[in-house]
Amino acid sequence: MTTTPQTEPRWLSPAEQHLWRTFLRMRQQLDAQLARHIQLESDISIADFSVLVVLTDVPEGRVRVLELARGLQWEKSRLSHHLARMVKRGLIERAECSEDGRGSFVLITDAGRRAIEAAAPRHVELVRTLFFDPLSEEQVTQLTQISERILGAMEGCPEALPES
Amino acid sequence: MTTTPQTEPRWLSPAEQHLWRTFLRMRQQLDAQLARHIQLESDISIADFSVLVVLTDVPEGRVRVLELARGLQWEKSRLSHHLARMVKRGLIERAECSEDGRGSFVLITDAGRRAIEAAAPRHVELVRTLFFDPLSEEQVTQLTQISERILGAMEGCPEALPES
């Protein structure tokens, strides 16, 4: 009561509340469908998939761990755990980094390459079906601008950024 | 090669790829910020929060478990586990259901009510700052339509729906 002279919070209007709930539900459903689909059709998870995407985008299929972390925007701890699992599944390998004794490289294996090549077409197809097909060209443009706006607003945000 | 006569997949155009990546990143950042914020400022998680929202929306703060599951669109198993944790933390209680011997009610405790009342204002404020403030009124309208479109497209989708 006395600590912050905070005025009545700016609650959401009914229209805003509708958007927020719809948006949350849309994200959740989209995530769930994509995750389940890729898991069932291929033998890899979405997380595996996004790691492999970076690996195939890069010359020699070889990246430093921290660069991966930045590309995916994952915490290094999460990445470390996940990479360990992926090694166990034979999707990637690790290699020492001669330039920096602390560092280590991640490289994609043949099995990894096969896995993502098998998964990608069906995944893209579903992204198209669920996400792009229902939208008009205009809406695609609009959504691009909207996403950029929101993303931009978060970039300079003072909120908890553990390690940027 | 021979099993499916599938034509070359409809890969994403550069513009589409840009949208997709931006959209994914935006969602991820938004989630992360909201989750971390609510966790640090209050003593509850986003998951706790969304359960409590339903509980406070309902007369007597009492709901059947399955109704909760439908409202949140969570799998019943996830909900069951989560409710158990929330009971342990004193946020909710359970009560027998006299009408149906199998069922059980969930009800919010005083501590739960206090927790969500403390968390809500700051949470809404952040949703506003990160999500609504950067958008124009027009964009809010556009995003509402877009979300509804995508959501609609998923509703009749034959993809894996474990228990709808």
Place this chain on the structure above:
DNA sequence: CCGCCCTGGGTGACATGTCAACCAACGGGG
């Protein structure tokens, strides 16, 4: 060359989510 701090990365304990199997109460057909 040394002490110190920073940086890249890993680890363990724990919170959370998923899948599949289980179980008891319902409830309708014979």
Place this chain on the structure above:
DNA sequence: CCCCGTTGGTTGACATGTCACCCAGGGCGG
């Protein structure tokens, strides 16, 4: 009234993510 499939809900094993802490190599001032 009983059998049996369905429904509401829980459980255990396991996959994943988070936090806090550890640790070795690098690099700089003295």
